[in-house]
Amino acid sequence: MGETRDDLKAPHTAPKTGIGLTALDDDYREDLYRVLDEMRQADPVHRDRELGRLFLTRHDDVRAVLRDKSLHVDPRGALPDSYIRLITNAPKDREDEFEPSMIFSDEPDHMRLRRLVSQAFNPRSIETTRIRIGEIADALLDEMEGKGEVDFIKAFAGPLPTIVIAEMLGVPLDRRDDFKRWSDDIVLGFDPIASPETRQRIEASSEAMRAFFTETIARRRQERSDDLISDLIRAEEEGEKLTNDEILSMCTLLLTAGNVTTTDLIGNGVHALLAHPAEFEKLKADPDLIENAVEEMLRYDSPVTDSGRFPLEPYEVGGVAVGPGRSISTSLAAANHDPSVYPEPHKFDVTREDTHNQSFGGGMRICLGAPLARLEAQIGIAKLIERFPDMKPGTSEPRRRHLPSFRGFEKMPIRLH
Numbered sequence: 001m002g003e004t005r006d007d008l009k010a011p012h013t014a015p016k017t018g019i020g021l022t023a024l025d026d027d028y029r030e031d032l033y034r035v036l037d038e039m040r041q042a043d044p045v046h047r048d049r050e051l052g053r054l055f056l057t058r059h060d061d062v063r064a065v066l067r068d069k070s071l072h073v074d075p076r077g078a079l080p081d082s083y084i085r086l087i088t089n090a091p092k093d094r095e096d097e098f099e100p101s102m103i104f105s106d107e108p109d110h111m112r113l114r115r116l117v118s119q120a121f122n123p124r125s126i127e128t129t130r131i132r133i134g135e136i137a138d139a140l141l142d143e144m145e146g147k148g149e150v151d152f153i154k155a156f157a158g159p160l161p162t163i164v165i166a167e168m169l170g171v172p173l174d175r176r177d178d179f180k181r182w183s184d185d186i187v188l189g190f191d192p193i194a195s196p197e198t199r200q201r202i203e204a205s206s207e208a209m210r211a212f213f214t215e216t217i218a219r220r221r222q223e224r225s226d227d228l229i230s231d232l233i234r235a236e237e238e239g240e241k242l243t244n245d246e247i248l249s250m251c252t253l254l255l256t257a258g259n260v261t262t263t264d265l266i267g268n269g270v271h272a273l274l275a276h277p278a279e280f281e282k283l284k285a286d287p288d289l290i291e292n293a294v295e296e297m298l299r300y301d302s303p304v305t306d307s308g309r310f311p312l313e314p315y316e317v318g319g320v321a322v323g324p325g326r327s328i329s330t331s332l333a334a335a336n337h338d339p340s341v342y343p344e345p346h347k348f349d350v351t352r353e354d355t356h357n358q359s360f361g362g363g364m365r366i367c368l369g370a371p372l373a374r375l376e377a378q379i380g381i382a383k384l385i386e387r388f389p390d391m392k393p394g395t396s397e398p399r400r401r402h403l404p405s406f407r408g409f410e411k412m413p414i415r416l417h
């Protein structure tokens, strides 16, 4: 199914920069790890003038930048032509309209917002959703039963995370399709050269989601329930500094941040398993390997390929200077395949001992949803294998999504029996 890393050895010649270092470029998207290897060897701290950023590919540089507390993410502090402004659509002349969610907030707002929801997402709280995740996975697998071939993304990897997070937020099931569509549209904002039509689509879906949450928040103010929105309202009433707009953007962030990403972890993970039958067999023979296998899936084909920060003072990475307000892109995918850290980094090995990875970012901004994403992937993939142990790649090729910073499949046919 598709190519494996080992088939893709042909060198490319033109040095990559700008859009060439995003999933909009065919070579980058279809042969990511070769492109990143070449970059790490030739120009590990690359000045990408086209998109206004440094592009880092060495594990240790990526790790250090992600953990450096002096760096920032609120695009309003960045230069007008810096990468972070392009992907947040925060033009200088409309700054007052831009209300960042936690993911693009600096201190002290960032920690204030993060603290409010961190309890709900810590590993212990998430563990309580284990049974429910299993039930949702079983129901989706029941629907797949009896079909010869399915699009795995549409049938399983897409709906599982959407239903889980929608239930945590207390969103009714009959709005599930709307939610999937809205959140798929909103992440299109990560395209630094999104067309005006795409921007309009993003705007329309953001508006629809905001309208839905505005109404839901008002309803929960009248009648509390056992969900995250009710918890946020309770926190606000208990004197936390939290505005209605902040509750709104928190709901939108949680719904979108966890959807495409977790879909891609499950999709990329199953793609890797089917492309490596010996590893698939190992996992079938020893289902207890699932936790390690999911960590290896995160490392081997990271659902988020890059994150970022920027300095407010003159800064330096590996001897390369970067001025105040200029973006630094950390390639999580490149860090995870750095041969100075991982022996045979392009080998997919479910029994690999050191599977630590940068896929959830790092430092005080490390992904809040990591325990949830891990649990969904572990349960979802384990149940899939139990139900369809003979699954194989489908008759047509899978198709990757063309969205910068994210890596996954738009479509992935698999044969179930």
Ligand code: HEM
Binding pocket: 066, 102, 103, 104, 114, 165, 253, 254, 255, 257, 258, 259, 261, 262, 265, 302, 303, 304, 306, 307, 308, 359, 360, 361, 362, 363, 364, 365, 366, 367, 368, 369, 370, 372, 373, 374
């Ligand atoms: C496999 C799935 C996921 C991946 C690969 C992923 C990846 C990431 C990455 C790379 C960051 C940026 C971290 C940094 O720059 O240091 C991040 C932040 C974040 N993620 Fe995830 N994520 C996933 C699932 C989720 C889920 C399920 C949720 C919640 C429902 C979530 C919520 C968040 C939030 C709220 C932040 C911002 C944290 C902060 O700024 O303090 N993510 N994620």
